[in-house]
Amino acid sequence: MPDALVGKSVPRKEGPDKVTGRARYIDDMRMPDALYGVTVRSPVARGRLRGVSFADGVPWNEIIVVSAADIPAERNHVALLTNDQPFLAATELRHAEEPVLLLAHADRHLLERARNAVRFDIEKLPALFDIDKSLAKDPVIWGEDNIFKEYNLTKGDVDAVFARADIIVVEGEYSTGAQEQLYIENNGVIAVADENSVTVWGSLQCPYYVHKALLGLFGLPADKIRVVQTETGGGFGGKEEYPSLIAGHAALLARKAGKPVKMIYDRAEDMVATTKRHPSRTKHRTAVTKDGTIVAMDIDFVIDGGAYNTLSPVVLSRGTIHAAGPYSIDNVRIRARAVATSHPPHGAFRGFGAPQSIFGLERHMNKVARAVGLTPEALRLKNFIKQGDTTATHQLIKEPVDMPSILRRALAEADYDAKRERFARENPGRSVKRGIGFASFMHGSGFTGSGEKYLASVVGATGTAEGKVRVLAASTEIGQGTNTIFTQIAAQALGLDWDDVEVAQPDTSVVPNSGPTVASRTTMVVGKLVEQAALGIKQILVQAGLLSEPYTPQQFRAAVKKYIATVGSLRSMAQYSPPDGIAWDDQSYRGDAYGTYAWAVYVATVALDTVTYEARVEDFVALQEVGRVIHPVLAAGQIEGGVAQGIGFALYENVVWREGRMANGQFTNYIVPTSVDVPAIRVFFDEVPYPHGPSGAKGIGELPMDGPAPAIVNAIEEALGAPHPALHHVPLMPEQLMDAVDDLLSARRKSA
Amino acid sequence: MKSQVRCSVNGAACSFEVPPMARLLDVLREEANLTGTKEGCGEGECGACTVIMDGRIVNSCLVPALQADGSTITTIEGIAKGNVLHAVQAAFISHGGAQCGMCTPGMVIAAVDLLTRVVNPDENQIREGLAGNICRCTGYTKIFDAVREAARLLASTP
Numbered sequence: 018m019p020d021a022l023v024g025k026s027v028p029r030k031e032g033p034d035k036v037t038g039r040a041r042y043i044d045d046m047r048m049p050d051a052l053y054g055v056t057v058r059s060p061v062a063r064g065r066l067r068g069v070s071f072a073d074g075v076p077w078n079e080i081i082v083v084s085a086a087d088i089p090a091e092r093n094h095v096a097l098l099t100n101d102q103p104f105l106a107a108t109e110l111r112h113a114e115e116p117v118l119l120l121a122h123a124d125r126h127l128l129e130r131a132r133n134a135v136r137f138d139i140e141k142l143p144a145l146f147d148i149d150k151s152l153a154k155d156p157v158i159w160g161e162d163n164i165f166k167e168y169n170l171t172k173g174d175v176d177a178v179f180a181r182a183d184i185i186v187v188e189g190e191y192s193t194g195a196q197e198q199l200y201i202e203n204n205g206v207i208a209v210a211d212e213n214s215v216t217v218w219g220s221l222q223c224p225y226y227v228h229k230a231l232l233g234l235f236g237l238p239a240d241k242i243r244v245v246q247t248e249t250g251g252g253f254g255g256k257e258e259y260p261s262l263i264a265g266h267a268a269l270l271a272r273k274a275g276k277p278v279k280m281i282y283d284r285a286e287d288m289v290a291t292t293k294r295h296p297s298r299t300k301h302r303t304a305v306t307k308d309g310t311i312v313a314m315d316i317d318f319v320i321d322g323g324a325y326n327t328l329s330p331v332v333l334s335r336g337t338i339h340a341a342g343p344y345s346i347d348n349v350r351i352r353a354r355a356v357a358t359s360h361p362p363h364g365a366f367r368g369f370g371a372p373q374s375i376f377g378l379e380r381h382m383n384k385v386a387r388a389v390g391l392t393p394e395a396l397r398l399k400n401f402i403k404q405g406d407t408t409a410t411h412q413l414i415k416e417p418v419d420m421p422s423i424l425r426r427a428l429a430e431a432d433y434d435a436k437r438e439r440f441a442r443e444n445p446g447r448s449v450k451r452g453i454g455f456a457s458f459m460h461g462s463g464f465t466g467s468g469e470k471y472l473a474s475v476v477g478a479t480g481t482a483e484g485k486v487r488v489l490a491a492s493t494e495i496g497q498g499t500n501t502i503f504t505q506i507a508a509q510a511l512g513l514d515w516d517d518v519e520v521a522q523p524d525t526s527v528v529p530n531s532g533p534t535v536a537s538r539t540t541m542v543v544g545k546l547v548e549q550a551a552l553g554i555k556q557i558l559v560q561a562g563l564l565s566e567p568y569t570p571q572q573f574r575a576a577v578k579k580y581i582a583t584v585g586s587l588r589s590m591a592q593y594s595p596p597d598g599i600a601w602d603d604q605s606y607r608g609d610a611y612g613t614y615a616w617a618v619y620v621a622t623v624a625l626d627t628v629t630y631e632a633r634v635e636d637f638v639a640l641q642e643v644g645r646v647i648h649p650v651l652a653a654g655q656i657e658g659g660v661a662q663g664i665g666f667a668l669y670e671n672v673v674w675r676e677g678r679m680a681n682g683q684f685t686n687y688i689v690p691t692s693v694d695v696p697a698i699r700v701f702f703d704e705v706p707y708p709h710g711p712s713g714a715k716g717i718g719e720l721p722m723d724g725p726a727p728a729i730v731n732a733i734e735e736a737l738g739a740p741h742p743a744l745h746h747v748p749l750m751p752e753q754l755m756d757a758v759d760d761l762l763s764a765r766r767k768s769a
Numbered sequence: 770m771k772s773q774v775r776c777s778v779n780g781a782a783c784s785f786e787v788p789p790m791a792r793l794l795d796v797l798r799e800e801a802n803l804t805g806t807k808e809g810c811g812e813g814e815c816g817a818c819t820v821i822m823d824g825r826i827v828n829s830c831l832v833p834a835l836q837a838d839g840s841t842i843t844t845i846e847g848i849a850k851g852n853v854l855h856a857v858q859a860a861f862i863s864h865g866g867a868q869c870g871m872c873t874p875g876m877v878i879a880a881v882d883l884l885t886r887v888v889n890p891d892e893n894q895i896r897e898g899l900a901g902n903i904c905r906c907t908g909y910t911k912i913f914d915a916v917r918e919a920a921r922l923l924a925s926t927p
Contacts, residue, residue, distance in 0.1 A: 032862040035870030036854065036877055038805015038845035045804035199905050201809045201817055201871035250807075250871030251905055284810045496869025496906045650865040654911050658868065661908030684814035684903070692899040692909045 022505040023712040026650035027515050030500035031248070043205040043220045043247045044281045051207065052081065053125045054270045054280035057118035057135045058290060059110040062144035062359040062677030063158065066108050069118065072134040080131050081121040081274040088234070088269065095261050095327075096233035097226075102325035102362065104234060104265045110139065111158070112324035112361045113678035114290040116262070121270040121278050144359035146677050148298050148319050151356040158324075159357030165322045166330035166355045168337050170606050172409055173348030175304075178313035184304040187388045191301070191377035192746045193726070195321075195672040196294035196665070197679075198366050199689055202250020204259060204291060205281035208267035214241040215268045221260035222252040223533035224491045224523045230261035231268060246523040252495040253662070254365030257535050258328055259291045288682035292364025293672060295320040295332055295355075299340065299377030304348075309391045309399045313348035314409075316340050318374050322355040323362035329355040332363075334465050335536075336370025338610045339723070341409035342378045343420055343459040345402040349409040359677045365535060367659065368722035371460060372666065376747060379456035379727030383734065393731065394433075397424060397457050410610045415598070416707065418642070423703060424457055424618045427640035430701060431455075431620035437735070444736065448627050451635070454731025455620040456724045461611025462716030463538040466601040469612070473593055475529035476546035478507065478554050480587030484574030486511065486554055487519045490531040492543045494520075497718055498651035499539055505647055506544045506711045507551035513570045518551075529590065537615075537716025540647060544711040546591040553589025596709040613707050615715050617641035619660070619724030622696075623732035627758045630751040632733055634664055634696040641720060642703040645713030652717055653700045659721025660698050665689045667726040671748045737761050774838045778803070779847030785834065793832035794818045797844060805845035805874045809903070816902030819875035820844045826882045828901075845874035848881060856922035857881050857915070866915030868906035876902045880916045889920055 034040040059066075069084070071077050085093055085107035093107070094100035106115050118135060122128045143156050151163045159165065178184065206219030215231055224244040231242045244264070249256065263280055271278040282290070297320045304313035318340050322329035337353040386396035401420035407413050428434070436453045444450040463469050477489035488507055494500045504518040511517075521528055531543045554577075558564035561584060563576040580587050601608035622636040639656050646652045669688045673680040681687045706713025726747045733754075734744050741757035743749070772789040775782070778801055785800045797803045797820065806829055809817030813828040820829045821843040848855045857880045860866065867873040876899065883890060883898030890898060895916050896909075904912060 026865070028862050029865070029867070031870070032867060033854070033858075035867045035873050036858040036861045037849055038803070038874045040870050041804070042807070042871065044808070045798075201815060201869065201903065201905055202807070203809075249869065251869040253905070284812070498868070650911070654865045654868060654907055657908035657910040658906045659908075662905070683812060684810040685812060689903060689905065690908075691903060692896045692912070695909050698908050698910050 021509060022515060023509045023647050026648055027501065027505060029498055030504055030520065031494065040248045042202055042250055043207060043218060046207055046218060046247065048207060048277040051277040051279050052121040052123050052274055053128055054119060054121045054267050054278040055128050055132050056116045056266060057120060057132055059106065059113060059115040059117055060137065061110060061139055061141055062113045063142045064110045064139040065142060066106065066110055066117065066137060066139055068138040070136045072136055075131045075134045079122060081270055083119040083269045083273055087273065092234055092236060094233065095265065096230050097258060097327055098330055099326045102327060104262060112359050113676065114361055116266065119266050119270050121274050144677055146358055146360065146674060148321050148356055151358050152319070158359065163357045164354055165326045165357060166333050168334065168353045168606055170337060170349070170351040170409060172411060175313045175315050175348045175350040178304045178348045184306055184312060185388055187303045187305060187385045189301045189381045189384050190298065190745060191380050192298045193296060193373045193376050194748055195296050195363065196366060196670050197288055197672060197687060198253040198255030200251030200253060200255055203282045203284055203287040204256065204263055206260065206264050206267045207277060207279045208264065208271040209277045210268045210272040211275070213237070216243040217264040217268060218245045218247050219260055219264060220249045220256060221246055222256045222493050222495055222535060224493070224525050225530045226258060226533055227261050227264045228525045230265055234265045243524065243526045246493045249493060249495045253367045254369065254535065255292060257365035257533060259364065284684065285682045288687065289679045290361060292362055294366035295322065295329065295363040295370065295373065297336070297373035299374055301377060301381040303381065303385050305385055305389055307389060309389045309396050311344060311346050311385065311400050314341055314346050316351045318351060318353040320355050320370065320373065321358050321360060321363060323358055323360040325362045327362045328364055331465065332365065332370040336374040338410055338461065338465065339371040340374035340378060342375065343402050343457055343616060344400040345406040346409065351409065367662065368719045369536065371719065372722045372726065375456070375458050375723045376726045379458065380730060380745065383731050384740065393455065394424060394428060408610065411607045412609045416613060417705060418616055420457060420616060423616055423640055423642060427455065427618035427620050427638055430640065430699065431622065431636065431638040433620060436622060440735065444738065450625050450627060450736040451622065452625070452732040452734065452736030453620065453622045454728050454735050455618055456727040456731065457618045458723045459614040459616045460537065460720040460723055461614050463542045463612055464536050465610055466603060469542060469593055470595050472532045474532040474543060474546060475590055475592045476531045476543060476550045477529050477588060477590045478550035480554060480577040480581055481519065482578070482581060484577040485517050485519055486513065486551060487521055488547055489521050489528040490543055490547065491523045491525065491528050492531045492539045493523050493534040495534060497655060498648060499534070501651060502540050502544060502647055503547045506547045509712065510548045510551045511555055511573065513573060517570055517574065537718045537720065540714050541710045541716045542593065544714060545709065546593060548711045549591035550589050553591060554587060557587060557589060612709060613715055615641055615643045615717060615720045617720055617724055619728045621725065621728040621732045623729055623736060625733055625736040625754065627762065630754040630758060632668055632749065632754060634729060637696045637698045639698060639721060640701040640703065642705050643717045643720065644707035644710050644715035645704055646702050647712060647714050652702065655717050656700045656721045657698045660725050661690050661695050663722050663725025664695065664729065667729040667747050668749055671750050772835055774834045776837050776839065777841045779843055787834045789833065789835045791834040792830055793834050793837050794829040796834045797829060803844045803846050807871055807874055809871065816875045816879065817872050819878045819902060821878060821882060826879055845878060848877060855881060857884065857919040860915040860918040860922060864915040864918055865911040866907065872902055872904045876904060876912060880919065883916070884920055884923060889924065
């Protein structure tokens with residue numbers, strides 16, 4: 018029997034290809050005869066297209082041109098939650114950079130000239146870039162009221178609590194900016210298409226989302242559309258929904274040209290045209306008793322969805338459910354709305370709404386603590402949720418959760434008490450002031466509510482002629498380690514060696530639909546199906562009389578070969594069904610929002626230079642309970658990477674909007690943390706096995722995005738020694754820090 | 770108009786007919802079919818296209834092909850010796866230094882270059898040595914671990 022693989026940091030499956038340059042990403046693929054494709058985009062945020070003309074100096078007869086006129090009107094939409102986003106705008110232009118025309122030619126340089134020679138005649142219309150203006154319907158740009166989606170979540174009687182005389186009311190308003198995923202590999206696809214079939218290879222997270230979108234666009238039978246994921250250089254949500262649009266574009270061009278079309282975005286196009294994290298605004302009104310018990314929370318959460326609905330309702334949903342955090346509060350009311358603006362549609366980005374609402378909550382918790390004269394940690398300890406309590410959605414917490422111990426251990430690892438005392442003593446005489454702050458939070462694993470039930474994901478396993486087991490899933494390796502984790506889970510379930518298991522390339526003509534690679538669901542939800550499908554192979558072999566337990570890997574391999582030689586194809590499938598006792602009501606928005614949660618406390622130590630207004634994270638402790646850790650190195654890598662993105666979200670990554678268009682769509686002026694900017698990121702796991710996850714694992718991917726921003730800004734508030742309105746927004750740039758530092762220092766000078 | 774560019778790439782003498790202002794990155798990827806060198810930003814900021822040219826690391830997206838005439842270039846494909854991985858590559862695998870893999874070729878080259886210049890780099894030297902290469906996946910921690918491990922491996926092999 019081989020050593021247990023789960024819990025061990027085995028080498029990642031595709032590691033050697035990635036370190037030698039052999040890994041083939043979409044732009045590394047070549048097809049004879051292929052054309053390049055480009056997109057011509059709206060120059061305005063809102064308008065009506067009156068005409069298109071083509072300037073002289075370009076051999077237009079050589080160029081393939083596709084417009085909305087090439088698509089039947091009833092098919093010109095990207096199939097998603099609602100069908101409001103067209104593949105190509107016909108007359109209504111709803112955001113800057115909206116795709117209007119597609120061009121293809123073999124010569125990239127000529128194509129660039131052609132793109133610049135397209136002239137649009139546009140009647141400009143008033144655009145809308147602001148959440149409040151959208152709520153005020155000034156003007157109405159979507160539906161009747163600019164509201165894509167609204168949720169109203171209630172628990173207890175909030176109004177009755179606020180009428181009480183014995184409570185303190187604490188109010189606060191918090192906001193977060195857009196954030197670019199900035200995967201290092203830009204979006205790209207290659208398409209081959211004719212009247213009868215379409216094949217797309219691409220850098221993407223969700224092959225079956227693209228499949229569904231192409232199905233809607235071309236109306237072909239499902240088996241005539243094939244989507245293949247190539248090695249993908251990062252996604253973080255940015256390749257969840259947008260690749261459907263690009264795949265459709267390349268396929269439209271390929272079909273018209275009768276040749277393969279390669280469409281690879283350059284960095285500038287990827288940054289200005291594709292989705293980003295939803296900007297948000299959260300208003301809190303909290304009722305707390307003098308001893309620090311929070312008795313009611315009234316939360317108003319709004320996100321800017323951009324010009325089309327796309328995934329905003331589900332981003333909003335996750336943000337809403339996480340808005341009240343890991344606390345046991347008897348009376349909660351959350352009003353949540355996703356509103357339309359004239360920005361390019363905002364979309365999936367790691368955390369999916371939760372980092373936005375958690376920033377508001379965890380900043381506000383410190384304000385509440387201050388109002389009742391408690392330390393931030395004492396307030397949390399008084400209000401943490403525990404086993405047997407219910408969340409804001411009335412979900413009963415059935416598994417053990419010990420937030421006090423997570424908090425205490427995280428603070429101890431960060432040397433919190435000693436640092437707090439030392440910084441308070443040292444800061445007054447220094448221009449560089451230090452602070453330590455933290456955030457406590459949770460993140461739901463898998464799709465929200467009934468999502469997993471509706472998805473009903475399927476995973477397959479097959480035996481190969483070499484006697485190996487091959488996992489068939491549409492879940493993609495995008496850097497996080499899917500191939501390796503699935504291998505560990507299947508090999509562990511079957512008692513095999515690491516190299517006895519292969520993972521098939523996600524190709525819709527080969528793999529079943531195991532759902533999208535999103536929502537911290539791949540290890541926990543899909544991994545469990547991998548385990549079941551793998552066990553199914555064993556069961557078939559045992560029933561065929563070819564294998565009996567205990568067996569060695571050699572015996573297993575021999576049995577697989579013999580089965581294939583004598584019986585034929587060896588295949589087992591597993592389909593998701595919800596664990597017993599999970600219930601969700603979409604109408605009342607009540608019930609088990611997630612099968613389970615990961616729990617965490619993150620602690621940041623920050624140095625604030627009051628001369629240069631730079632804030633620097635000097636130390637970062639990330640402690641989380643994520644069930645059983647399947648692969649310690651990959652798991653820590655997920656946390657460290659997420660924390661670095663969270664540091665960027667907090668301090669560096671500022672999307673500058675000009676007339677609804679990202680004005681800093683370059684690596685040069687959109688700043689992400691580099692190797693000299695990140696602190697030591699110290700990762701700790703508490704392992705409490707989750708009974709319904711493979712080997713006890715829960716989801717992990719999004720969690721680390723939630724905590725850094727509030728922890729860092731809480732630390733900055735500590736460094737400044739007082740609250741300031743500038744600290745209610747991220748990214749917190751040096752310009753805003755200057756306001757806070759100057760106001761507070763001059764106030765202190767005055768009082769001195 | 771095309772110009773001839775002769776250079777040594779990963780030990781092999783090469784000759785390319787390319788437009789004079791073609792980027793070295795495109796020549797390597799499209800003419801030499803060495804697609805391990807990646808384009809991340811096209812403006813010399815991300816470092817995904819890093820190669821070694823005449824003993825120094827450069828962003829190949831910023832180097833006009835003509836400038837490479839007569840030079841000696843090593844790309845990621847030339848870092849391993851046959852099937853034997855370089856210590857940096859081996860350490861990137863064992864320490865989780867590669868996630869999505871897109872920054873990895875440039876990052877490996879930058880690390881190889883650093884360890885050529887500094888035998889036993891301290892933390893700051895590692896951070897500075899990799900500061901021209903942006904990784905969005907790892908938060909760099911595992912990359913630092915890998916570079917430290919590679920330094921140890923190199924020190925222990927004669």
